[in-house]
Amino acid sequence: VLSIRGVQDEDPPDPQIMRLDNMLLAEGVSGPEKGGGSAAAAAAAAAAGGSPGSDGSIEHSDYRAKLAQIRQIYHSELEKYEQACSEFTNHVMNLLREQSRTRPISPKEIERMVAIIHRKFSSIQMQLKQSTCEAVMILRSRFLDARRKRRNFNKQATEVLNEYFYSHLSNPYPSEEAKEELAKKCAITVSQVSNWFGNKRIRYKKNIGKFQEEANLYAVKTAVDAASVSAQASQANSPATPNSGTVFPYLKPQRAINNML
């Protein structure tokens, strides 16, 4: 019955279990009861990177439900293990007590037994924690990874961004303030603005031809506004090449040279 002989505990690393605990806590799995699940909500909001505007809470409800499910399973399993552990300990103690009638059993031996049992069960617990962590990670990547929830910006947001881009084509690097203003105008975050410009720059550069039409369109758009200022524009500029000359107009010189190679 007591086949607990081969207990070669493969190292139960403390840092490992600490890591798992921390993560479970951070995800709101092992935290306080469902008092709004503020921890989980915060984690969700943080992971979502903050996408204001249209969507926001509908998809999170799904996530939260699943997280609550995981949480419940985790807790019930944990409780089950704890109960089983104490039950088993009791059982072993009883057996030892019985045996003590026929042979002397030192308290040290009992202590050792209990320690072994506890170690065994805590390693099982760790497995539970690990698999729970895994489940949470999968859930997160499934629901919260922003890439999976990509939404195009609305028409007027891209309008605003493009307008800025093409009217600053020679140096499409908005300052921090400019970014903030654009973000406000487009109802997106500053980092989204940065992303957009990063993508736009590289993609424009990569295939300028593809963007000619767009460039013309916005050039005309802004030209209307600028018309009042530049009243002496009477030279015959060829409409096919609104941005004649430089291939990488906005690159800083040294970088442009590097990129030629």
Place this chain on the structure above:
DNA sequence: AAATATGATTAGTA
């Protein structure tokens, strides 16, 4: 359904 567009993420750089 395949091709293309697009926002976000990542590694690497100066």
Place this chain on the structure above:
DNA sequence: TACTAATCATATTT
């Protein structure tokens, strides 16, 4: 640290 380039994963177009 802000940027580029490559890449991912989804959205949209064809």
